[in-house]
Amino acid sequence: MRNVLNTLRVLEEVATRQPIGVGELARALDMPKSSVQRALVTLDEAGWIRPAAGELRRWVVTTKALAVGARASGELGLRDAAVPVMEGLRQRTEETIHLVVPEQDRVVLIERLETSNPLRISMALGHALPLHASANGKAVLANGGPELLDRLLADELPRYTEHTIVDPDRLRAELALVRERGYALNHGEWRTDVGSVAAAVLEAPGRPVASLSVNIPMSRLTRENEAVFGVAVCRAAGEIGARLGYGGAARDAG
Amino acid sequence: MRNVLNTLRVLEEVATRQPIGVGELARALDMPKSSVQRALVTLDEAGWIRPAAGELRRWVVTTKALAVGARASGELGLRDAAVPVMEGLRQRTEETIHLVVPEQDRVVLIERLETSNPLRISMALGHALPLHASANGKAVLANGGPELLDRLLADELPRYTEHTIVDPDRLRAELALVRERGYALNHGEWRTDVGSVAAAVLEAPGRPVASLSVNIPMSRLTRENEAVFGVAVCRAAGEIGARLGYGGAARDAG
DNA sequence: AGGACCGTGCCGTGAGGTGGTACGCTGTGC
């Protein structure tokens, strides 16, 4: 179904570059203009895109994708269980809280509560983060089976900043440390000025279904509040696990 | 492009009924099983769905749709402008705050900050609400051009509860009241136990681009806090308008 | 053992997707 794949590519490209017209899309996707045109008409007909406000010849995505995407990873009412706990965590920390789920070799942001502090980390829902260079990713890696880690280490680890851990041995050591203390840290390993403290949400020992993090500008992250956040985020992750009905399994080492 | 339309229908159906298998989908969509099967394989290939955790033969949507949908109505950085203001509003009211955008003859929820109160309104992102039976919808209607209202009144207004306004004249009177005081109310007109106080975000006089509401169980909505919320939500909506660069136009009657 | 239902694979037919091409329009620079 080549046309479906092409049309979905067009949809994604519209989402990233909106508002955008036929010609620019065709160039960006390296597709014939007429094919892109047909895809756009079809997507419009299906209600996934619409002409941009004012102009009739450039396109933007509608909220249809949002309605579909909001169901992602809501398989077990994860979001409903998590949000109240996250809210408590946000109030206690006064910092931005992220909820991610593992997907393929990444973790994806599915819920977010923001700090009221003017200096904040802002990331779009649906954004994917690398496993080895984010606190949530490391929390998932440390609690998951070894096969995920092995798969990740099969290729060279991409470097994002000077602090990114790219050495397999150092990563293994870091993950052991995460298992020991119960929470994972990120000190500017993905973006130099972003730090995080994360703990995995387990549905059973060795089976992380999500991860929870406190995200904070590096300028506000000290050794003291790091430990405070670590304890708080561990307790919150455990509570979410308990709400999901996996009470006994929610706490492991640490 | 029939196959694209069919495949998108399959995707939406997977989202609403996940986890779900081929046969049940085919029945629900009244499509041949083989066509549904092909659509599922294609969607999997494109990364929009994946087999459910554990079982290999039922499908769930991935976060791809979330990544696409999160861009919806982010045309002008609306969300970035709105979230900090919403957060302030949430702290002041201690109630759930919704941000919606108009889309066709509905308003769609695109951002949400929840109260920490155990009794809360919970609605999925991407959910659509009727214009005539929600505070946000009425705020948009009251501030928009008359053609939208006329289009809405061309058909009979659906009734959701005993409080829903279905009489065109009563709706016009209600909208005049909204324009006069600056904010819109909803007293169980959509769900009997849900009340809201909303104000439209204007990009120019007569051009609502979004709307902001305080949502609250009817049991907590009194005449006093209603007025307090009204003033707060008006101020917040005006501030968002100002952040969008339409400072002068942000306030209208009120 | 039987049957209902599941997901999957196969295949002949012909609908309809493909993509090169051409057209009308608008905005721009000379």
Next chain:
DNA sequence: GCACAGCGTACCACCTCACGGCACGGTCCT
């Protein structure tokens, strides 16, 4: 004022490939 580049749209002959009926093997009740 004119030529031109770039836009979005439309047309159409070719022939790919989506369609959907059907059959198969597996699994779970009865």
